[in-house]
Amino acid sequence: MTPKINKIPLAFGSTAIELDIPERNISSVILPSEPEKKEDAAFLIKKALENPVKSKRLSEIVNPDSGIVIIVSDVTRPTPTAKLLPPLLEELYLGGAKDENITVVFALGLHRDQTEEESRKLVGNEVYGKIRCIQHNTHKCRRIGMTSRGTPIEIFESVLDADIIIGTGSIEFHYYAGYSGGAKSVLPGVSSTEAVITNHKMMIDEKAVSGRVDGPVRQDMEEAAKITGLDFILNVVLDSKKEIVAAVAGGFIEAHRKGMEVVDSMYKVPVEPADAVIVSCGGFPKDINLFQANKALDNATQAVKEGGSIILVAECAEGIGNQVYECWNRECRSPDDAIERFKKCFEFGGHKTAIIAKISKKFRLYLVSKLPEEQTRTAFFTPMASLKDALSAVLSENPDAKIHLMPHGGQTLPVRKDN
Structure with a gap:
């Protein structure tokens, strides 16, 4: 019997990528609850x-x-x-x-x-x-x-x-x-x-x-x-x-x-941490570059178990977005290298490298973007050519993985129910 497929659009720049995911793997769709009626x-x-x-x-x-x-x-x-x-x-x-x-x-x-x-x-x-x-x-x-x-x-x-x-x-x-x-x-x-x-x-x-x-x-x-x-x-x-x-x-x-x-x-949404999370920043301009897109990644860390996977969907049409950040990514050979460097030398822009380094030690990070592969790797992500490939990578390790979806990652903050 063919498993039921859910097709969910995730914003990517000014367009959207349609995600095909077996329903049994969906843990939840994490959405904000904004007021419909607004006073003057x-x-x-x-x-x-x-x-x-x-x-x-x-x-x-x-x-x-x-x-x-x-x-x-x-x-x-x-x-x-x-x-x-x-x-x-x-x-x-x-x-x-x-x-x-x-x-x-x-x-x-x-x-x-x-x-x-x-x-x-x-x-x-x-x-x-x-x-x-x-x-x-x-x-x-x-x-x-x-x-x-x-x-x-x-x-x-x-x-x-x-x-x-x-x-x-x-x-x-x-x-x-x-x-x-x-x-x-x-x-x-x-x-x-x-x-x-x-x-x-x-x-x-x-x-x-x-x-x-x-x-x-x-x-x-x-x-x-x-x-x-x-x-x-x-x-x-x-x-x-x-x-x-x-x-x-x-x-x-x-x-x-x-x-x-x-x-x-x-914007706070209670969640049970899942095996993985697929997070979109919410499209342009929130994913204009990796510097901006990292906010969605940071929020997504709250929705996944330690050792789990995060797939970040961010176009990054303007690249890394900060020269210092780009420089630190090139020069830091490992996550530990970045964290130690930041402790000794604060440099705005370099803080992004250090923060992602810390996250990469807890989770497997995949990035679906327009960044060159080398730039993606030096930023401590595994580059993925498509969302389909990224999802396959997660499911190949655990076919029964429970996955949260975050279409508005820049704005939504999951709160762990186990806190």
């Missing part, structure tokens, strides 16, 4: 500002003489800052705040400077025309202390000179800070190069993973934000269409945790 974004933001978590309203905190800094995300982040600022400014005006006393600071962290056009687009023409907007400068930071983990707290002087510091951003899973948003406005957002690097060195700790806040990177960020004096945050949660589905405001830890609960309810 402006209403959600206004409601959050009127009902802050563990904080007075901003209109009760500020006065006409307050010097106010609003930290906003840079061009690399999906936060719809132009939607956040008008209601935020209205709340400040209620307390008597004046435009000339307000400064918007773009949190570049260690990213490149933005063009004026990018800055204007991020905040909107009206705000850009009336509020002073400046970019973070790592060379203009002052040291105000040190965290208990040894990270220097060196903050952009324009932020330190303010009476009131407000952070904005969006909350989503982050592969070593647990979640984005909250204290990340301060560290790495407006911190020195040394502060960011010292903090990021902790990313290979076992607890520095998506969906956790007890890891050292997040805890260190929050300690730095507390000492800096981050007074208030306004954060939003976005769905896969980048539309606002929730907003939180108030104390930078308590409001952040409330936003996290929304993210968890949408």
Whole structure:
């Protein structure tokens, strides 16, 4: 009798690959649960500002003489800052705040400077025309202390000179800070190069993973934000269409945790670890290069037993996507080599090599992509010409293998039921 076949499309760049898999091998299809009905974004933001978590309203905190800094995300982040600022400014005006006393600071962290056009687009023409907007400068930071983990707290002087510091951003899973948003406005957002690097060195700790806040990177960020004096945050949660589905405001830890609960309810999916997982990043632009695609791989590790297999489906039309990452892949001869090198020498980009090296020691990694075979191998994956070949490789070792499918690997975070 012929086994029943399930045909499941998995996004690959701007197209899809159809997966033929015997039904008996499917453990589950891991999908996010996004809200179908959405309230108006402006209403959600206004409601959050009127009902802050563990904080007075901003209109009760500020006065006409307050010097106010609003930290906003840079061009690399999906936060719809132009939607956040008008209601935020209205709340400040209620307390008597004046435009000339307000400064918007773009949190570049260690990213490149933005063009004026990018800055204007991020905040909107009206705000850009009336509020002073400046970019973070790592060379203009002052040291105000040190965290208990040894990270220097060196903050952009324009932020330190303010009476009131407000952070904005969006909350989503982050592969070593647990979640984005909250204290990340301060560290790495407006911190020195040394502060960011010292903090990021902790990313290979076992607890520095998506969906956790007890890891050292997040805890260190929050300690730095507390000492800096981050007074208030306004954060939003976005769905896969980048539309606002929730907003939180108030104390930078308590409001952040409330936003996290929304993210968890949408994107955390309880699973029993299976023998293998087939994961697609969700297509372009999430699989534009291997640097971006690794986020889906990282999430998928939670859905498979140690010693099992992960098949990553990622087009990688633009190759590896980061020169340092590519260089480390070429130079590190083995996973152990990469891990040891990272312990001795933190280099952003090289962290991807070290993280994949750690994963490759626990699981067999297969990659279906457009990368040359040699580049795939040096990145610690086994190259596969097709999804069919990759599935055959897994089933040839164990014909009864139970396999999870993750069509939206970049957004979905499996949570082990055995935890």
